[in-house]
Amino acid sequence: MxxxxxKEAAKIIIxxxxxxxxxxxxxxxxxxxxxxxxxxxGFYAEERDSIDxxxxxxxxxxxxxxxxxxxxxxxxxxxxxxxxxxxxxxxKYVIEEGLHYQSPQLIVIEMRTFIADDNELAKDEGxxxxxxxxxKYSLRRIRAINALTEEFDDKWPFYLDIIKYHSNIGVxxxxxEWKKFDFSVKDKKKGFQIFTNRETFRLETxxxxxxxxxxxxxxxxxxxxDLLKYLKEKDIEALFVVSPRASxxxxxxxxxxxxxxxxxxxxxxxxxxxxxxxxxxxxRYDIEDGAxxxxxxxxxxxxxxxxxxxxxxxxxxxxxxxxxxxxxDSYDLFMQMxxxxxxx
Amino acid sequence: xxxxxxxxxxxxxxAFAGYYILPLKIRWMFLLxxxxxxxxxxxxxxxxxxxxxxxxxxxxxxxxxxxxxESAKKDDEQRRCKMHICLAVIFDVGVLFVxxxxxxxxxxxxxxxxxxxxxxESTEPLRFLVPMGLSFYTLSIIGYVFDVYYGIAKAxxxxxxxxxxxxxxxxxxxxxxxxxxxxxxxLTKEHRFDYKNLTYGAQRILWxxxxxxxxxxxxxxxxxTIFDDPDTYNGMYIVIxxxxxxxxxxxxxxxxxxxxxxxxxxxxxxxxxxxRQPFFSETIQEFWQxxxxxxxxxxxxxxxxxxxxxxxxxRIKDRLKTKYGKKKANHMTTYxxxxxxxFIAGLWHGGAWKYVWGVGLLQGIYIIVGEIIKxxxxxxxxxxxxxxxxxxxxxxxxxxxxxSVSFVFFRADSLTQGFAFGGKLFKRWxxxxxxxxxxxxxxxxxxxxxxxxxxxxxxxxxQQKTDITERLAKTNIVLRWCIxxxxxxxxxxxxNYGPGYDAAEFIxxxx
Numbered sequence: 088m089x090x091x092x093x094k095e096a097a098k099i100i101i102x103x104x105x106x107x108x109x110x111x112x113x114x115x116x117x118x119x120x121x122x123x124x125x126x127x128x129g130f131y132a133e134e135r136d137s138i139d140x141x142x143x144x145x146x147x148x149x150x151x152x153x154x155x156x157x158x159x160x161x162x163x164x165x166x167x168x169x170x171x172x173x174x175x176x177x178x179k180y181v182i183e184e185g186l187h188y189q190s191p192q193l194i195v196i197e198m199r200t201f202i203a204d205d206n207e208l209a210k211d212e213g214x215x216x217x218x219x220x221x222x223k224y225s226l227r228r229i230r231a232i233n234a235l236t237e238e239f240d241d242k243w244p245f246y247l248d249i250i251k252y253h254s255n256i257g258v259x260x261x262x263x264e265w266k267k268f269d270f271s272v273k274d275k276k277k278g279f280q281i282f283t284n285r286e287t288f289r290l291e292t293x294x295x296x297x298x299x300x301x302x303x304x305x306x307x308x309x310x311x312x313d314l315l316k317y318l319k320e321k322d323i324e325a326l327f328v329v330s331p332r333a334s335x336x337x338x339x340x341x342x343x344x345x346x347x348x349x350x351x352x353x354x355x356x357x358x359x360x361x362x363x364x365x366x367x368x369x370x371r372y373d374i375e376d377g378a379x380x381x382x383x384x385x386x387x388x389x390x391x392x393x394x395x396x397x398x399x400x401x402x403x404x405x406x407x408x409x410x411x412x413x414x415x416d417s418y419d420l421f422m423q424m425x426x427x428x429x430x431x
Numbered sequence: 432x433x434x435x436x437x438x439x440x441x442x443x444x445x446a447f448a449g450y451y452i453l454p455l456k457i458r459w460m461f462l463l464x465x466x467x468x469x470x471x472x473x474x475x476x477x478x479x480x481x482x483x484x485x486x487x488x489x490x491x492x493x494x495x496x497x498x499x500x501e502s503a504k505k506d507d508e509q510r511r512c513k514m515h516i517c518l519a520v521i522f523d524v525g526v527l528f529v530x531x532x533x534x535x536x537x538x539x540x541x542x543x544x545x546x547x548x549x550x551x552e553s554t555e556p557l558r559f560l561v562p563m564g565l566s567f568y569t570l571s572i573i574g575y576v577f578d579v580y581y582g583i584a585k586a587x588x589x590x591x592x593x594x595x596x597x598x599x600x601x602x603x604x605x606x607x608x609x610x611x612x613x614x615x616x617x618l619t620k621e622h623r624f625d626y627k628n629l630t631y632g633a634q635r636i637l638w639x640x641x642x643x644x645x646x647x648x649x650x651x652x653x654x655x656t657i658f659d660d661p662d663t664y665n666g667m668y669i670v671i672x673x674x675x676x677x678x679x680x681x682x683x684x685x686x687x688x689x690x691x692x693x694x695x696x697x698x699x700x701x702x703x704x705x706x707r708q709p710f711f712s713e714t715i716q717e718f719w720q721x722x723x724x725x726x727x728x729x730x731x732x733x734x735x736x737x738x739x740x741x742x743x744x745x746r747i748k749d750r751l752k753t754k755y756g757k758k759k760a761n762h763m764t765t766y767x768x769x770x771x772x773x774f775i776a777g778l779w780h781g782g783a784w785k786y787v788w789g790v791g792l793l794q795g796i797y798i799i800v801g802e803i804i805k806x807x808x809x810x811x812x813x814x815x816x817x818x819x820x821x822x823x824x825x826x827x828x829x830x831x832x833x834x835s836v837s838f839v840f841f842r843a844d845s846l847t848q849g850f851a852f853g854g855k856l857f858k859r860w861x862x863x864x865x866x867x868x869x870x871x872x873x874x875x876x877x878x879x880x881x882x883x884x885x886x887x888x889x890x891x892x893x894q895q896k897t898d899i900t901e902r903l904a905k906t907n908i909v910l911r912w913c914i915x916x917x918x919x920x921x922x923x924x925x926x927n928y929g930p931g932y933d934a935a936e937f938i939x940x941x942x
Contacts, residue, residue, distance in 0.1 A: 091624060091626050092626075095626040102912065105912070105916070106916070106919065109916060109920065113920060113924065117924070243437050243438075244930050247437070249923060249924075250437070250928070250929040250930070251929055251930055253923055253924050253925075253928075253929065254927075254929075256875055256924065256925075259924075
């Protein structure tokens, strides 16, 4: 075998290294912009090992729990790694990703999507992409894709998501997106998504408490049991929560079913739909659209969850001055926005 | 497996690595294995039987011809050689005809008989699986056996070397049509790794990707939108579609050639150029010397010249000589041979009359009319340089328009539709408004397409004057790499590929 000389080999290696760097950077820039991208990019930009509580699940995590608010009231840092209709199957991989960058003392897992049939969720490319296409390129991401794309023959558009997003030429005209080329732009709201509608959705308060149990789909139960096994194996402290929503048929009965499984494995389960009285939650005014809380509802949920965490878990960490200032700034920004919303 | 797909790039990388890792002596065997794997991945592997058998018979006949020539018995040498070349050609052409043209005969028979006979029941077309690159490798191996017959090339003793010549995977996509004495010999030579070949080849592949994915795929949207909606688009839009398709065909076909030639360059194999800035041609004749060059030269060498040398043609020429004089007789027989050449050229493009007319006889008529006009007037050279420049520009535009008109038949579904499409040129020269006015593309896409076409034009102008690859290699490394990265990311970002797009298919791939 005849080899190239050292200079030629060096040129090829440098060229490929530059190409890979540019390719990854361009891929991140071209990804569809929006709240989920900002939230995940913001997560990666947080100082390493500065997050106490990771919150994982679907969109409701970002709308129900306000991290800057919990920081100010209860003194711990938290971050939502949530995406719209996040498949329960994805949770394990999102936890892996989170643990690679942070050393949280508690993982909060929102249970809502466990009631949906995974076969249906698996068919929707968007539900998968919302999660994996906001992750950095890594072997963890490849594992997540392999687990989540069983319905798709061609996985390359997932592995290399620029194959999907290269036509998003519009984002190139947005300087803010260029800054996300290395995922170093923090999300000043710490992932919290503010919903402000309190007029259009009017639901009379109904006590949905039930003692009955209705099984969740088999494939989701399997995912839940697998997740619990994983958490135990890795010795991860986890709290399973159900955020408030307008009642669906059998919703709370299914959550009761999940609660039994979770508690049998020794984890805490907190159904906020049953705590509305203690929280002072008003379904008529604190819900945005039936499925998500608005900012007023979010503050009540955050208050309750924050207190629950400090009362039941030992969260202790020394924060650097930089981290403290950063979180204080986030709270100030949130309050400024909140006050403006209230005035409006 | 399309050659602009990611899978192909991975396949190519493995083939490249394997080729240079293996010992020199067996590299050609590896290329043969790679080609067979490529056929297996791209189509049904059973179709490999066609080239295996066709090339087997050609190999046998070529070797027999050589043995007969070298044997002591000279008495019936010519007859026996002729018998063997006939056997090879009949078999090769026979397979091509059955697979590609049997249905053309059936359709024509149905159409004619349907008009003459009342209650005529149409004959069902035959359904065949056609092997990849059939039209390309058939012409290449026919050329080979003729070269052996004429003593231009030596018969290949090793069957597998000839099999590689016929199945070398880049050639199966869309040619070019190659000669054994140039390309066949190179394929089995021992090629050492060459950094220059790697970089030049990769740059050529990149340029091909740009042409196909950025330019051709966008043009195809415009062309398809107009052709598929004849009720909405008339007049000016017919002109846009005709010009658009010519540019689409060029960017697609020449782009695929750039990829094929670039791949071969990486393996140390130099394939013949198939395009040489065809839109700078001042006449149709010149155009065909710059467009699909290898087909033109093959038809000239293996059809036109042999036809002109036949006894029949000699007799025709003699008769015409007595009636019209030597010069005119020469012209007339040449024109007749040209019409035969162009008929076959049209037929080669596909089993449909639209090809026979659009990329066949019409081209012949263009050239013959051009020759007659040229011969009938005194060739005055323009002394005024400016007038000369404008005249050149006019001639180039005229050639482009004439070619675009003929290529409408190429794009049309049938000969009838081609004529009907031409008729629409004279209807409603009004502008279509609203979303339909964008002809399938967004404003950004239009801008990208126009800028990309300008880039192609500038590159073509530079190619007329210099070797761009050599020039690029001599520029400062920072500037060179900036240009290369700009090219790579132009393809990645602006290319039409991935989910939501049809896979980029080469127009000449089905031939």
